[in-house]
Amino acid sequence: MDNVTPTPPADFRIIPRDQHSISRRQISQSALRVLYRLHEAGHAAYLVGGAVRDVLVGLAPKDFDVATDATPEQVKALFRNCRLIGRRFRLAHVVFGREIIEVATFRANVDDGSGDREVHDGGRLLRDNVYGTVEDDAIRRDFTANALYYAIADFSVRDYVGGFEDVENRVLRLIGDPDTRYREDPVRMLRAVRLAAKLGFTIEPGTAEPLPRLAGLLGEAAPARLFEECLKMFLSGHAVASFEALERHGLLAALFPETAAALKSNRSGALRTMVLAGLRSTDARVAADEPVSPAFLFATLLWPAYCRAMIKLQAEGVQPVDAQRRAADRVTLHQLSTVALPRRFSLPMQEIWLLQARFPQRQRKRVTRMLSHPRFRAAFDFLVLRQAASEGHSEDVAFWDEAQRDPDHAIALYPADEDGGESPAPRRRRRRRRTATAE
Structure with a gap:
C-alpha cells in the first residue's frame, strides 16, 4: 500500500536571520564543518530537526543533525571520517572524536518502484530510502516542530509545514493524517508524549485524539526499541510530566500493563504517590547532573505491579518469602514481552525489591x-x-x-531478637576460670 503524500498545513516561508534567534555560536563546530563542506561542494546543507527546535525555544541541543541533497555515498566521498549505517534508513555518520554528526539525504514520501520504500500492510514503514527534494523531506517528517531547516547558505530558517508558528505557540502537531502517521511508526505516540513533556508543549487535539485509540499498536513495536524510548522519556529530566501524559493519553496500560492495572485497583493512591515520588527524585538527579540507574527507574515503575502480584500469591497461600521471589520473576517476565529490559538492569531491580523485606x-x-x-x-x-x-x-x-x-x-x-521483636540486649556470658592443678 502506498502512502498519500500529506498536504502541508501552511505555505512555504523563509524566516530571515534578523527574525529568528538561531546563532552559529549555538551550533557545534563539528556540525558547522559538515554544513560548510557540503555547501562548498555545491550541495544543499541544512541543520534540521531537534537542534533547530531546541535553540528556538531556548534549550541547548545535545545532537546536531544535517539534511542535504547529497547521497550517502557522496557524503562519504567528502569526509574521510564518515561511515555509512542503516538499512531501513540509510545514513551517513561523520565522526569527530566522541561527537557524531548525522547526515541524512532528503527523503521522498512515495514509492518509486525501486524497492527502496517498503510499507507493511498495517501501514508500518519498514524501509525508507527513496530520495527527493527538501520540500519532500519536510512533509514526511513527524512533527511540524521537527521540520524546520536552518540554511547555512544565508542563515535563514526554512519552514514548509507551519512549524515555526507552532514552536512560537508551543504546540506539538503531527504532519499529515495522525492515524496514518502513527500506523507508520507506533513509537511516534511515545515521541509525542516525550517531546511535549520536554518542551512544555501542548499536543494539538487532532494529534492527541488517536493516542488512546491506537495505543495497542505499541505491541507491534520491537521491545528493545521501546526500552530505549523509555530511557529517553524517563531519564531526560521530565519523568513526572511524561508519566502523567502517558496516563492522560491512555498509553500507560500499553507500555506498563501490570503497573497500570495495579494503580487502578489501589484505591488509596499510595502506589501512585510512591511512583511519582521516585520519578520526581529522578528528575532532580538529572537536573543536578547526577547519575540515575535504569534498574532503579524500572524498580520504581514496576513496583505497583510487584506489590499486586505478591499480594495475589500470598492470598493463594504462598509463603511470603516464596511469594516475593515468584512475584519478582513473574512481573519481570511479563514486562519483557513489551519492553526488553536487559538482565543487567532486571536483576538489580529484583534485588532492590527483595531487599525491602529485610x-x-x-x-x-x-x-x-x-x-x-x-x-x-x-x-x-x-x-x-x-x-x-x-x-x-x-x-x-x-x-x-x-x-x-x-x-x-x-x-x-533498636535491639531485636531473631523473630524481629523487641528484646533486651543480650548479656555477655562470663567465662569460667579453670582451676590450676599441680603436676
Whole structure:
C-alpha cells in the first residue's frame, strides 16, 4: 500500500536571520564543518530537526543533525571520517572524536518502484530510502516542530509545514493524517508524549485524539526499541510530566500493563504517590547532573505491579518469602514481552525489591550483612521513596540511616531478637576460670 503524500498545513516561508534567534555560536563546530563542506561542494546543507527546535525555544541541543541533497555515498566521498549505517534508513555518520554528526539525504514520501520504500500492510514503514527534494523531506517528517531547516547558505530558517508558528505557540502537531502517521511508526505516540513533556508543549487535539485509540499498536513495536524510548522519556529530566501524559493519553496500560492495572485497583493512591515520588527524585538527579540507574527507574515503575502480584500469591497461600521471589520473576517476565529490559538492569531491580523485606530485621549479623550488600544503598533509597507513600516505614528509615553512620549505636538503640521483636540486649556470658592443678 502506498502512502498519500500529506498536504502541508501552511505555505512555504523563509524566516530571515534578523527574525529568528538561531546563532552559529549555538551550533557545534563539528556540525558547522559538515554544513560548510557540503555547501562548498555545491550541495544543499541544512541543520534540521531537534537542534533547530531546541535553540528556538531556548534549550541547548545535545545532537546536531544535517539534511542535504547529497547521497550517502557522496557524503562519504567528502569526509574521510564518515561511515555509512542503516538499512531501513540509510545514513551517513561523520565522526569527530566522541561527537557524531548525522547526515541524512532528503527523503521522498512515495514509492518509486525501486524497492527502496517498503510499507507493511498495517501501514508500518519498514524501509525508507527513496530520495527527493527538501520540500519532500519536510512533509514526511513527524512533527511540524521537527521540520524546520536552518540554511547555512544565508542563515535563514526554512519552514514548509507551519512549524515555526507552532514552536512560537508551543504546540506539538503531527504532519499529515495522525492515524496514518502513527500506523507508520507506533513509537511516534511515545515521541509525542516525550517531546511535549520536554518542551512544555501542548499536543494539538487532532494529534492527541488517536493516542488512546491506537495505543495497542505499541505491541507491534520491537521491545528493545521501546526500552530505549523509555530511557529517553524517563531519564531526560521530565519523568513526572511524561508519566502523567502517558496516563492522560491512555498509553500507560500499553507500555506498563501490570503497573497500570495495579494503580487502578489501589484505591488509596499510595502506589501512585510512591511512583511519582521516585520519578520526581529522578528528575532532580538529572537536573543536578547526577547519575540515575535504569534498574532503579524500572524498580520504581514496576513496583505497583510487584506489590499486586505478591499480594495475589500470598492470598493463594504462598509463603511470603516464596511469594516475593515468584512475584519478582513473574512481573519481570511479563514486562519483557513489551519492553526488553536487559538482565543487567532486571536483576538489580529484583534485588532492590527483595531487599525491602529485610529492612525490619535488626539483628547484629543481619545488619552487618545488609550494610555490605552491593545493592544496599539503592535498596535504602527505595525504602525512603516508600516512606513518601506510607509513614509506616519511618522507623526503618531512621534505623538504617543511623546504621550507615554507626551500626553498633543503631543496634543498641533498636535491639531485636531473631523473630524481629523487641528484646533486651543480650548479656555477655562470663567465662569460667579453670582451676590450676599441680603436676
